[in-house]
Amino acid sequence: MTDPLSRMLSTRPHVLADGATGTALMNMGLGQEPAELWNLTRPEDVARLYRGAVEAGSDLFLTNSFGANASRLRVAGLSDQVGSMNRRAAQIARQVADTAGRDVIVAGSIGPIGEFMAPMGSLTHARAVEMFHEQAEALREGGADILWVETLASLEELRAASEAARRVGMAWCGCLSFDTAGRTIMGVTPAQLAAAVEALPHPPVAYGANCGIGASDLLRTVAGFVASGNERPIIAKGNAGVPHLLHGDIHYDGTPELMADYACLARDMGVRVIGGCCGTMPAHLRAMREALESRPQGLRPSLDQITAKLGGFASARH
Numbered sequence: 001m002t003d004p005l006s007r008m009l010s011t012r013p014h015v016l017a018d019g020a021t022g023t024a025l026m027n028m029g030l031g032q033e034p035a036e037l038w039n040l041t042r043p044e045d046v047a048r049l050y051r052g053a054v055e056a057g058s059d060l061f062l063t064n065s066f067g068a069n070a071s072r073l074r075v076a077g078l079s080d081q082v083g084s085m086n087r088r089a090a091q092i093a094r095q096v097a098d099t100a101g102r103d104v105i106v107a108g109s110i111g112p113i114g115e116f117m118a119p120m121g122s123l124t125h126a127r128a129v130e131m132f133h134e135q136a137e138a139l140r141e142g143g144a145d146i147l148w149v150e151t152l153a154s155l156e157e158l159r160a161a162s163e164a165a166r167r168v169g170m171a172w173c174g175c176l177s178f179d180t181a182g183r184t185i186m187g188v189t190p191a192q193l194a195a196a197v198e199a200l201p202h203p204p205v206a207y208g209a210n211c212g213i214g215a216s217d218l219l220r221t222v223a224g225f226v227a228s229g230n231e232r233p234i235i236a237k238g239n240a241g242v243p244h245l246l247h248g249d250i251h252y253d254g255t256p257e258l259m260a261d262y263a264c265l266a267r268d269m270g271v272r273v274i275g276g277c278c279g280t281m282p283a284h285l286r287a288m289r290e291a292l293e294s295r296p297q298g299l300r301p302s303l304d305q306i307t308a309k310l311g312g313f314a315s316a317r318h
Helices: 004-009 022-027 035-041 043-055 070-075 079-098 125-142 155-168 190-198 215-228 256-269 282-294 303-310
Strands: 060-062 105-110 146-152 172-176 206-211 234-238 243-246 249-252 273-276
Touching (some): 004 105, 022 043, 070 079, 070 125, 079 105, 146 155, 155 190, 206 215, 206 273, 215 234, 215 303
Parallel strands (some): 105 146, 206 234
């Protein structure tokens, strides 16, 4: 139990993670440039993003490094900036965490590479490991406590990320995005992910789901993790509804009250790391924190109870 997240989980029933990165930065004025470029050009705004999560009560927040891999940055002609962008993302985060006045975990965000892996595509395991390792090493140098691999769609990419984390000697968390009739776009089911993480030579501290369609669908995915019997800590980071453009800003229709209900339902299902994804702003996080602290633990909810609270599922499961 050497990593900060395992230590934190040993002292409390759940950990509150953060909310949206991209939505928040777009509402600050992010245009077509990669969000990670702001680590170098607008670090004060990135720090403001981080502080918003911490001040709302998050125990863990992600760095602004989701898409900062060589493949994605190549599109913008910035593939030579992988190291500097990831390192700076973690450095800014480290400063915010160290001045929070309480224990806060910096999670180095690593998103999907953006290419199909072999045999469907041309991205080899070795090349994927190389790109993930480049990010992971810079995040480690910048001061990240753990690595946070998120929004993946395939088990092959998850295995490559696991190998990269092993190479830098860091604990990590892994999340897939289930948004197609209860599966990822590559067809992975919750049960398959639950089994796959246990077969990894360097398994994650916690695993789960993020993004996807909405809070109801994400908790249906969590039900699949629970049913698998895997006792590894589960992560749930659901979107705050669906997006709408209002007065030039992106807003999601999930209210703070809905996300508070979602957080408590997740807790009652046995989720240990609870947060939000797209559209989840500090107001949502504050409501989630307050609800988790004030509402008593309940029985594990049924799918009908979840939809009664959060709305119906977006699609049937196949």
